[in-house]
Amino acid sequence: MTQTRLPAESEKTAHIRIALNGEEVDVSFAPYKTLLEILREDLGHTGTKHGCELGECGACAVILDGEPVLSCLVLALECDGRNVITIEGLASNGELHPIQEAFANLGGSQCGYCTPGMILTAKALLDRTPHPSHDQIREALSGNLCRCTGYLQIFDSVEAAIAQISERKRTGELK
Amino acid sequence: MANNQDLPKRASRSSKAAGEDLRVIGSSRQRVDVRGKVTGQTIYADDISLPRMAYCKILRSPHPHAVIRNIDVSRAQAHPGVYLVLTGKDLPIEYGILPVSQDETALCVDRVRHVGDPVAAVIAREELTAFEALDLIDVEYEILPTISDPEEALATPEPRLHDYGEEGNIHKRVSFEFGDVDKGFAEADEILEDLFFYQGSTHLAMEQHASVAIKDREGKLTLWTSTQVPHYLHRSLAKVLELPAGHIRVIATPNGGGFGGKSDPLNHEIIVCKAALLLGRPVKISLTREEVFYCHRGRHPVLMKFKVGVKKDGTIKALDLQTLIDGGGYGSFGVASTFYTGALQTTAYHVERFKFRACRTFTNKPPCGPKRGHGTPQPRFGQEVQMDKIAERLGIDPAELRLRTAVKPNELTANFLQLGTVGLEQCIRRVVDMSGWKDKFRKLPEGRGVGLACSCYLTGAGLSIYWNKMPHSGIQLKLDRSGGVTLQAGTTEIGQGSDDVLAAIVAEILGLQTVDIRVYSGDTDLGPVDLGSYSSRVTLMAGNAAVQAAERAKAMLAEAVAEKLQVPKERLRFADNAVFDTAAPEKRVTFPEAVCLGESRFGTIGTVGSYWPPKMPAAQYKGGGVGTSPTYTYSAAVAEVEVNPATGWIRVVKIWNTHDLGRALNPTIALGQVEGSIYMGLGEALMEEQEFRRLPKKLSHALVHKFPSILEYKSPTSLDMPEIFTEFVEGPDPRGPFGAKEVGQGPLLPIMPAVANAVYDAVGVRIDEVPITPEKILKALAEKRAGREPRYGPTHFPEISWPEALRVPPPWEGGDGRAINETPKERKPRVEKEAVLKP
Amino acid sequence: MMRLPLFEFRMPRTGEEVARILDGEGSNAMVLAGGTDLLPNMKRRQQVPRTLISLRHVEGLSGAQLDHGSARLGPCLTLTEIARDARFRNGCSALSQAASLVATPHIRNVATLGGNICLDTRCAYYDQNYEWRKAINFCKKKDGEICWVATGSPKCMAVSSTDTAPALIALGASVRLRSRSEERDIPLADLYNNDGMNYLTRRPNEILTEIRLGSLHGWKSTYWKLRRRGSFDFPVLSVAAAVRLSKGGVVEEARIVLGAVASRPLVATEAAKFLVGRPLDRESIEQAGTLTAKLAKPLDNTDFDMSWRKKVAAEFVNYALRELRGDDMRAQRLEVTRYLPDVNAD
Numbered sequence A: 001m002t003q004t005r006l007p008a009e010s011e012k013t014a015h016i017r018i019a020l021n022g023e024e025v026d027v028s029f030a031p032y033k034t035l036l037e038i039l040r041e042d043l044g045h046t047g048t049k050h051g052c053e054l055g056e057c058g059a060c061a062v063i064l065d066g067e068p069v070l071s072c073l074v075l076a077l078e079c080d081g082r083n084v085i086t087i088e089g090l091a092s093n094g095e096l097h098p099i100q101e102a103f104a105n106l107g108g109s110q111c112g113y114c115t116p117g118m119i120l121t122a123k124a125l126l127d128r129t130p131h132p133s134h135d136q137i138r139e140a141l142s143g144n145l146c147r148c149t150g151y152l153q154i155f156d157s158v159e160a161a162i163a164q165i166s167e168r169k170r171t172g173e174l175k
Numbered sequence B: 001m002a003n004n005q006d007l008p009k010r011a012s013r014s015s016k017a018a019g020e021d022l023r024v025i026g027s028s029r030q031r032v033d034v035r036g037k038v039t040g041q042t043i044y045a046d047d048i049s050l051p052r053m054a055y056c057k058i059l060r061s062p063h064p065h066a067v068i069r070n071i072d073v074s075r076a077q078a079h080p081g082v083y084l085v086l087t088g089k090d091l092p093i094e095y096g097i098l099p100v101s102q103d104e105t106a107l108c109v110d111r112v113r114h115v116g117d118p119v120a121a122v123i124a125r126e127e128l129t130a131f132e133a134l135d136l137i138d139v140e141y142e143i144l145p146t147i148s149d150p151e152e153a154l155a156t157p158e159p160r161l162h163d164y165g166e167e168g169n170i171h172k173r174v175s176f177e178f179g180d181v182d183k184g185f186a187e188a189d190e191i192l193e194d195l196f197f198y199q200g201s202t203h204l205a206m207e208q209h210a211s212v213a214i215k216d217r218e219g220k221l222t223l224w225t226s227t228q229v230p231h232y233l234h235r236s237l238a239k240v241l242e243l244p245a246g247h248i249r250v251i252a253t254p255n256g257g258g259f260g261g262k263s264d265p266l267n268h269e270i271i272v273c274k275a276a277l278l279l280g281r282p283v284k285i286s287l288t289r290e291e292v293f294y295c296h297r298g299r300h301p302v303l304m305k306f307k308v309g310v311k312k313d314g315t316i317k318a319l320d321l322q323t324l325i326d327g328g329g330y331g332s333f334g335v336a337s338t339f340y341t342g343a344l345q346t347t348a349y350h351v352e353r354f355k356f357r358a359c360r361t362f363t364n365k366p367p368c369g370p371k372r373g374h375g376t377p378q379p380r381f382g383q384e385v386q387m388d389k390i391a392e393r394l395g396i397d398p399a400e401l402r403l404r405t406a407v408k409p410n411e412l413t414a415n416f417l418q419l420g421t422v423g424l425e426q427c428i429r430r431v432v433d434m435s436g437w438k439d440k441f442r443k444l445p446e447g448r449g450v451g452l453a454c455s456c457y458l459t460g461a462g463l464s465i466y467w468n469k470m471p472h473s474g475i476q477l478k479l480d481r482s483g484g485v486t487l488q489a490g491t492t493e494i495g496q497g498s499d500d501v502l503a504a505i506v507a508e509i510l511g512l513q514t515v516d517i518r519v520y521s522g523d524t525d526l527g528p529v530d531l532g533s534y535s536s537r538v539t540l541m542a543g544n545a546a547v548q549a550a551e552r553a554k555a556m557l558a559e560a561v562a563e564k565l566q567v568p569k570e571r572l573r574f575a576d577n578a579v580f581d582t583a584a585p586e587k588r589v590t591f592p593e594a595v596c597l598g599e600s601r602f603g604t605i606g607t608v609g610s611y612w613p614p615k616m617p618a619a620q621y622k623g624g625g626v627g628t629s630p631t632y633t634y635s636a637a638v639a640e641v642e643v644n645p646a647t648g649w650i651r652v653v654k655i656w657n658t659h660d661l662g663r664a665l666n667p668t669i670a671l672g673q674v675e676g677s678i679y680m681g682l683g684e685a686l687m688e689e690q691e692f693r694r695l696p697k698k699l700s701h702a703l704v705h706k707f708p709s710i711l712e713y714k715s716p717t718s719l720d721m722p723e724i725f726t727e728f729v730e731g732p733d734p735r736g737p738f739g740a741k742e743v744g745q746g747p748l749l750p751i752m753p754a755v756a757n758a759v760y761d762a763v764g765v766r767i768d769e770v771p772i773t774p775e776k777i778l779k780a781l782a783e784k785r786a787g788r789e790p791r792y793g794p795t796h797f798p799e800i801s802w803p804e805a806l807r808v809p810p811p812w813e814g815g816d817g818r819a820i821n822e823t824p825k826e827r828k829p830r831v832e833k834e835a836v837l838k839p
Numbered sequence C: 001m002m003r004l005p006l007f008e009f010r011m012p013r014t015g016e017e018v019a020r021i022l023d024g025e026g027s028n029a030m031v032l033a034g035g036t037d038l039l040p041n042m043k044r045r046q047q048v049p050r051t052l053i054s055l056r057h058v059e060g061l062s063g064a065q066l067d068h069g070s071a072r073l074g075p076c077l078t079l080t081e082i083a084r085d086a087r088f089r090n091g092c093s094a095l096s097q098a099a100s101l102v103a104t105p106h107i108r109n110v111a112t113l114g115g116n117i118c119l120d121t122r123c124a125y126y127d128q129n130y131e132w133r134k135a136i137n138f139c140k141k142k143d144g145e146i147c148w149v150a151t152g153s154p155k156c157m158a159v160s161s162t163d164t165a166p167a168l169i170a171l172g173a174s175v176r177l178r179s180r181s182e183e184r185d186i187p188l189a190d191l192y193n194n195d196g197m198n199y200l201t202r203r204p205n206e207i208l209t210e211i212r213l214g215s216l217h218g219w220k221s222t223y224w225k226l227r228r229r230g231s232f233d234f235p236v237l238s239v240a241a242a243v244r245l246s247k248g249g250v251v252e253e254a255r256i257v258l259g260a261v262a263s264r265p266l267v268a269t270e271a272a273k274f275l276v277g278r279p280l281d282r283e284s285i286e287q288a289g290t291l292t293a294k295l296a297k298p299l300d301n302t303d304f305d306m307s308w309r310k311k312v313a314a315e316f317v318n319y320a321l322r323e324l325r326g327d328d329m330r331a332q333r334l335e336v337t338r339y340l341p342d343v344n345a346d
């Protein structure tokens, strides 16, 4: 392998500031790391999972500036000043987000490994399109593999969340 | 919390046990472990990070078969940031999941047997450093000839991959004859001979294996790891590390999917333990997806030859099955898998006489082992497609043929398997109704078709992997004055919902909610032994142990409460977090009060429960233990497909399925298990392949996994799922806790043959192998157009020198379960060597 | 976990700065757009640039200007932006469809048009981890001597797997390349070589700064992609077609481009010429299909059997042309894409 030795990997020579789940945080890290790695290793947010690190599974999905992206394919160095939402940021004041609630109630999560990526992807969809069709849901989640559920209970969960979110928005519980 | 919501429209339950007042069992509810999963709080093995933790990477063999001449680790050892380099001589003791095949070492000592075999391990401060240092290890190999498939293995006795096994590169051969099949064929009206091939596939759990080991503050070893079998791993660690088992703690972290892929003790788990012991600091390994493909232990590729003789009315007079199995480089569960390629061919349809011969070979590929359905989906595929062919030959509707031949409840099969409740007939009738089978079969327009298939599966293997008389599952309960209940179990939560099932059983018996039960599972220090999350055994076995532990606690509380309330204890009911007199419900104490009363009366309340499978005296012949189970489940499925005759492109549009599961303890979870099984079945039916590639021999000796990535190993996406309609056929089985049987594996089995049969209905070609791809369909269509046999599939089965068959007359021919040609010495059943069993 | 190798990171603000860095570093530096191709390749050590030049903050590379007669697209436009933009859906449906069929929704959110055009060629012997490639003693494209797909071949046969390039070529696109010293416009078709290693005519010191489309007045276009699953997978065959029809339905101009069956998108000139002056009836469509499929020489280095990929090429041309003629092809779309792609509409 041809590899010129550049800054030593253990040195946390890179620094960025991001808004992580609504909170401004500064983080120092080794510059070769992706967003996935700094979330899990430098920021202690292990809720973001990984199943390939090559963009092929969707387990590492987070919401970056409002869009679901694969954190394994985003350089941390490119995240300075940006807004990141991870699974840890969904529940508020100890209350589950309606999407989390629906996944919990309707079998949307079995082993749970794809769940953070699924839920965040679903959230980004519903933020943009509050009343998606069944096909839009299938399409929006088509970049998140799940080996356990066969997806159908995940669709159930997203569909149930749509109604819950409207309801909670109506009552002002959810912004 | 939603406790009783209905199942979605696409699912239903065909019968509920009436007259029971169950509060928790049988209703849909949030599973106990789900909050952690939807919030990201669940700690999987790779989420563990400890102070001073070092990272391990493994150098793997680039050669499919070679002798290791020399390893020089000095350059790697000197690399900045590297703490330790291990090689085979540091871990020379052999281990393996089965006592009969202790053929692995954690790092190869002098021989590598497939690309990806572990050769050395680097432990460093950073994972990247460890990875880079791998390139600094110099290994001298002496290349050996390679074997890429079973036929080649039969033809290449030398060099042997292992110096044990039958002979040459044959790992295991078995041969049985239950009744004189030749006589059966002579009495048959029709004889069909078919060849089938079932491609290998892998589990592809979303979580890549990870482990963290530490030498703890008492100097003992703790390992957190994504394993389905903490107990068996515990035993292997004790053996390889030469430590007292009592000084090793294995904690199975929640698995991000298992499917059988985490049910062997795996080399990386042993390596990090050794490294942690040597370094005195935590050591983590987190496998890459490629490495997970090298761990494998997935579905064996199997070539099958089915010869069946039937009467005009469908009666199966004789079945002669031969299987040739591609085992990969090591034993793994392979001996058990070998038996499983035939053991359940008598448990769905009544087979009067059965001959079964199986042969597993070693090849230079990652070892195969147990994947969802372990060893049985392959012959199930063959049998179900053949049933479709028989039906056509006899002019009987395939559903009708199956109804005529379906086994009966409590039947003792030709190979002496004792069945329990059997819901097969109802499964078939219901799936026929639901799918509109009668209006569709052979009636849909060209390019559209339906196919039907059924299946049968175990609810827990009847024998342990190693011979012993101890229970298969244990449960420990501790009741606290506060009313809290702690359940400790050796079971592993792999996503199947085992924590929830155990909590539900205890909650139901003690009149609580599942949230009131705290479950500690998968920890060999905290919980009593459970053999592991494999062979669909946990709900039934650990569940029954939980019933026993809870009933014991309940009895103690009842006695104390009865005394306090001055009512006969038989009249007490535990419900709604209270204990009350059924005759005068106002006479009651709360559950915490009940515990205090119990504690005052008996001292600390702790109970245990154990489960032993029923003694299976029926099968006395050698090997007869494989296939035994406390009870069996049944499934039926109809697939509707669309096939484009111009391209062969296939799309599964709908699946209807019914599953006889005894009782759905939590219908939401049960539905998830069914739909997940169907998903995985569709993957195997249509696209999943663990395939290998050999480079031109003149230029290279490479024999590599074709594409070990999650992109090119095709697992269906959300857009590839058809509509699915499910019905649970419920009829409580007294052998299961609250009547429950298995639901996590059986529903996978009929999917592949149902799709194959549907393709035939759609375009009139037989695809006698999986996966069923557009290429194969188009080739078969070309054959059809050319007037040749409209079929794609294997065309020959090699000659195998079979040992003399063990001859066991079936029950209806006066057999007593013994082989008539087995010498008394050999007849001694279940010595350690034969005690092989299954995930 | 797969880790990136170490690299030096640059985040310039202007195109000029990019050009200057490229000029200095030559092929040691690579441009990072969305990174969805480059970063996995780096993790697998297929590409190990010493310097990464991020385009994230470079001015003027995003956005799309559509005038009546023409369009100018920034290379950093994401595929999601393209797929969501109604202007593309109507004006150049082939591009819109191609963009919406790339990879997965998540990847499209960061993947750029420029990155897609410059996407590295793919091969089953090359898109593998370092350890795997070591097990075959590497191949010509990276670290090795032999091409394992065609062992006698003097050149690499890795497959052009970009979805948008065939569509853009069918739409008559050209691209602007900029180096420190010069700026040049070339037809997109000329950006590609039929060589898996030197697959671009882009010089190492050039960056792609603009994609231009001429007037598409009167044109209709479409894109059909073959892949195993409904998502994730790269194309293993694709057909982009565009036609201008007379009022009477006679073809006045046509372009047909095949993707993923060679090291570059293949322009089916003969088939297009054949169509001119003919109505899109069954015969002419079939003939065009046969003529186009003749060009396809798929090899055994992607998913699916190569002979099957060749066999279905004509069928896919057929779908495309029938759709352009106005046939309702939704059933076929559903069959191959598993959903009807207008779900990207907001």
Ligand SMILES: Cc1cc2nc3c(=O)[nH]c(=O)nc-3n(C[C@H](O)[C@H](O)[C@H](O)COP(=O)(O)OP(=O)(O)OC[C@H]3O[C@@H](n4cnc5c(N)ncnc54)[C@H](O)[C@@H]3O)c2cc1C
Binding pocket: A054, A055, A056, B711, C030, C031, C032, C033, C034, C035, C036, C037, C038, C039, C040, C055, C075, C079, C101, C102, C103, C104, C107, C110, C111, C112, C113, C114, C115, C116, C117, C118, C119, C120, C161, C162, C163, C164, C206, C207, C208, C209, C232, C233, C234, C235
């Ligand atoms: C799982 C998976 C599936 C995929 N499926 C598909 C698919 O179906 N179809 C498909 O087409 N692609 C697919 N891709 C590849 C990739 O995601 C897309 O091609 C994407 O559009 C690349 O764009 P990018 O901005 O991410 O490129 P980058 O990775 O940033 O760059 C790709 C290449 O282009 C060069 N480059 C980028 N911008 C410029 C510029 N302005 N000037 C000069 N050079 C430049 C880079 O140096 C690099 O060599 C897939 C990728 C993954 C991981």
Ligand code: SF4
Binding pocket: C122, C123, C124, C125, C126, C139, C140, C141, C142, C146, C147, C148, C149, C150, C155, C156, C157, C158, C196, C301
């Ligand atoms: S086509 Fe040949 S040289 Fe090119 S990447 Fe594939 S194997 Fe390597």
Ligand code: FES
Binding pocket: A049, A050, A051, A052, A053, A054, A055, A056, A057, A058, A059, A060, A061, A070, A071, A072, A073
């Ligand atoms: S980890 Fe698989 S897509 Fe990022």
Ligand code: FES
Binding pocket: A108, A109, A110, A111, A112, A113, A114, A115, A145, A146, A147, A148, A149, B206, B256, B257, B495
């Ligand atoms: S729940 Fe296990 S992978 Fe989706």
